[in-house]
Amino acid sequence: MEKITSLAKRRGFVYQSSEIYGGQNGAWDYGPLGVELKNRIAGAWWKEMTRLHDNIVGLDAAILMHPRTWEASGHVENFTDPLVDCKKCKSRFRADQIPQENLTAKKCPDCGGELTDTRKFNLMFKTHIGPAEDTASIIYLRPETAQGIYVNYKNIIQSNRMKIPFGIAQIGKAFRNEIVTKNFIFRTCEFEQMEMQYFVKPGTDEEWFAEWRKQRWAYYEKLGIKMDHLRWHQHGPDELAHYAKDAYDIEYLFPMGWRELEGVHNRTDYDLGRHTQFSGKDLQYIDQDNNNERYIPYIIETSAGLTRNLLMIFCDAYDEEQVAEKGNDDDWRTVLRFHPDLAPVTVAILPLMKKDGLAELAQDIRAELKEDYATDYDQAGAIGRRYRRQDEAGTPFCVTVDYQSKEDGTVTLRFRDSMEQVRVPKAELSARIRQEIKAYKRTK
Ligand code: GAP
Numbered sequence: 001m002e003k004i005t006s007l008a009k010r011r012g013f014v015y016q017s018s019e020i021y022g023g024q025n026g027a028w029d030y031g032p033l034g035v036e037l038k039n040r041i042a043g044a045w046w047k048e049m050t051r052l053h054d055n056i057v058g059l060d061a062a063i064l065m066h067p068r069t070w071e072a073s074g075h076v077e078n079f080t081d082p083l084v085d086c087k088k089c090k091s092r093f094r095a096d097q098i099p100q101e102n103l104t105a106k107k108c109p110d111c112g113g114e115l116t117d118t119r120k121f122n123l124m125f126k127t128h129i130g131p132a133e134d135t136a137s138i139i140y141l142r143p144e145t146a147q148g149i150y151v152n153y154k155n156i157i158q159s160n161r162m163k164i165p166f167g168i169a170q171i172g173k174a175f176r177n178e179i180v181t182k183n184f185i186f187r188t189c190e191f192e193q194m195e196m197q198y199f200v201k202p203g204t205d206e207e208w209f210a211e212w213r214k215q216r217w218a219y220y221e222k223l224g225i226k227m228d229h230l231r232w233h234q235h236g237p238d239e240l241a242h243y244a245k246d247a248y249d250i251e252y253l254f255p256m257g258w259r260e261l262e263g264v265h266n267r268t269d270y271d272l273g274r275h276t277q278f279s280g281k282d283l284q285y286i287d288q289d290n291n292n293e294r295y296i297p298y299i300i301e302t303s304a305g306l307t308r309n310l311l312m313i314f315c316d317a318y319d320e321e322q323v324a325e326k327g328n329d330d331d332w333r334t335v336l337r338f339h340p341d342l343a344p345v346t347v348a349i350l351p352l353m354k355k356d357g358l359a360e361l362a363q364d365i366r367a368e369l370k371e372d373y374a375t376d377y378d379q380a381g382a383i384g385r386r387y388r389r390q391d392e393a394g395t396p397f398c399v400t401v402d403y404q405s406k407e408d409g410t411v412t413l414r415f416r417d418s419m420e421q422v423r424v425p426k427a428e429l430s431a432r433i434r435q436e437i438k439a440y441k442r443t444k
Contacts, residue, residue, distance in 0.1 A: 001255040004311075004318055005184050007334065011393055013037065013314070014185060026181040026189030033393055034310070036344035036374060038192075041309050042171050044341055045194045048219055049169040049302075056167035056196065057160055061148025063173055064129070069147050070140050072278035073271060075124055078242040079143060081179055083121040088113025094179050123176040125189075141175035146301060148172070149197045150271045154283060164285055164297055165208065167198040171306060183256050185311050192306035197299050199285070202269065205298040206246075209266045212300050213248055216264055220250070224339045224442035225316050229253040233260070243270040252312045261312055262304035269296040313342060317394060319444065323419065336394030337417055337444060340437040345395045346373040347433060350386050352402040354379050362401040365411065365426055369399075372430050391416055396440075397433055417444055 008014040012031035017024040030038055050056050070076050082095035086108035095118045098109050106115040125141040128134075142148065149168045156168055171194045178187050185191075200208045213232075221227055235247040245268045249260040273296055276283045287293040317336040324331070340346060347369055351362035359379055366377050376395065378386050383400065390398050398414040405411050405426070412421045413432065424432050 001184060004255065004315060007318070007336075007392065008034070008184075008314065026178055028185050028188060028307075033344040037313070037338070037342065038306065038310055040342045040344070041313060042192075042194065042306055044223065045219075045304070045306070045309075046169065046171065048222075049167070049194075049196050053167065055162070055165065056169055056198075057156060057162070059149055059152055059156065059168050059170045060172065061145070061152060061170065063142050063175075064139055065142060065147060065151070067138055067140060068278055069151060069275075070124065070143075072274040073147050073150075074242045074274065075140075075143055076122070079124060080120040080122050082118045083179060084115045084118050086111060086113045086115055092179055097180065121177075121179065123178065125175045125177055142173075143176050144174055144303070145170045145172045145193045145195045146197060146303065147271070149195070150275055150299075151279075153197075153199065153272065154281075157285070163289070164287065165198060165200045165204070167196050169194075169196040171195075183254070185307050186254065186256075186259065188307065191308070193303060194306050194309070195301065195303045197267075197301050199297040199299060201287075202295055202298050205266055205268070205300060208300045209246060209264065212302050213264050216250060216262060216302050216304075223313070223342070224440070225252075225313070229316065230261075231258065233258075241265070243267045252316075254312070254315055261308060262302065265301040265303065267299040267301050269298055271299060272296045313338065321444075333388055333391050335391040335416065337442060338394040338396070339442070340396040340440050343394045343396050344374065345376045345390070345393055346437075347397040347399060348376040348378060348386075348390045348395045349399045349401065350377075350383060351379050352383060352400060356403070357406065358401050358403070361405060362399075365399060365401065365429070369430060369433075373433065387414065387419075397436070399429065417442075 011033055013034035015029045015031055017027035017029050050058050083092065084095050085092050089108060089111040091108060091110050095103055102109045108115055124143050127139055128137040129139040130137050149170055153168065156162055172192065173190060174193045175190055178189050181187055181189065198208060198212060220230055229252055231251050233249045233251050235244070240247055244265045246266040248264050250262045251258045252261040272283045276296065283296060284294040285297050317338045319335050319337055321333050321335060323333050349362045349366040349369070351358040362377065366375050369375050378389065387398060396416045400412040400414065402412070409426055410423045411426050411429065413424045414421045
């Protein structure tokens, strides 16, 4: 994880938030390559969940919601972690994450000092809206994006004439006052989620639950993730969230071990039932194709962390490879083997020399490719070093412009994973790259 963190910072993927003030725990900033990578991961998910499904539509709901939302959802009452503090060293722990013997003996696992009693700690960030800071002005930063979907479900049925089964997808920020935020961007206080809520007829929920598990697994396969680094974990009765009848996590083998990446939950009619009760609004679905049958739909949820997906994709892509080069047999390269659809830069254009018109020709090629791809241009230093820099950024294709390019209009196209090079007429470059992206299969 140290290597990943340091590469992420060095190459401008992720920086610590407010670093010049000593950093802000639980918050991170996404630099030039990081924001591109994050946008692409979000784009891939959005395409998968909306464009490829005729019956799933998108939504972008506000982060600030009516505070009754969180009473109805159960978060005010139930969204808590058990917490203990050390009276001596002031460290704070989640009671369920320290050894039982320490808890029983009330002994700090760090310094041996005395621990406080366990108390419930609500993870929602609470603030005030408007000029008065009283109980009437309390408002929460949303701890999950899902509730914005539930409160809009009737609006969407009406405006878009949706028929069950149908889904609503959303990507957005969520906030949790996490007690433990180690492991880089894995668990943070401010993060992004990619959630899809699928509304189904009661009685069909288990079938759809199985179907969505299948689809979410296939999605990661399509992204070229190492499938032996993924596994399912079914929640036991003591792990189930207050809203769930059944839940499976997709876990990934991160450098610190197997950890949750995404959850698929059968939330039953819990959420819509509670919103009916708390809002007094009728949230039943009316099935016009079935004698106006009325029911509260069941909800199957797929809930992935966008920022956690970024960490997973970064870890999964990270590789160090020994590459034999002329007279330099022990040369190593660090390479990020991102799927070309996700790589922050798709193609880098490199003139072999700055002089003799090669730089100008390379700039012209870049100007043409810019319309179709995220490009980079680099003319500084030896060509081998420039390839290494692009490998480290995960750029799948490099185009090198050399003296032959001036004569016959061809350039070399270099592939990141195999480091092979082919000569391609520059007029065919864009189409060739498109073809290579479509045919991409991860081999290493
Ligand atoms: N709407 C259901 C829900 O929020 P969750 O299991 O609490 O379920 C879903 O969260 C996903 O959101 C997790 O699988 C994880 O990827 C991401 N996530 C949750 N808490 C996070 C945190 N503190 N930092 C980063 N990602 C987080």
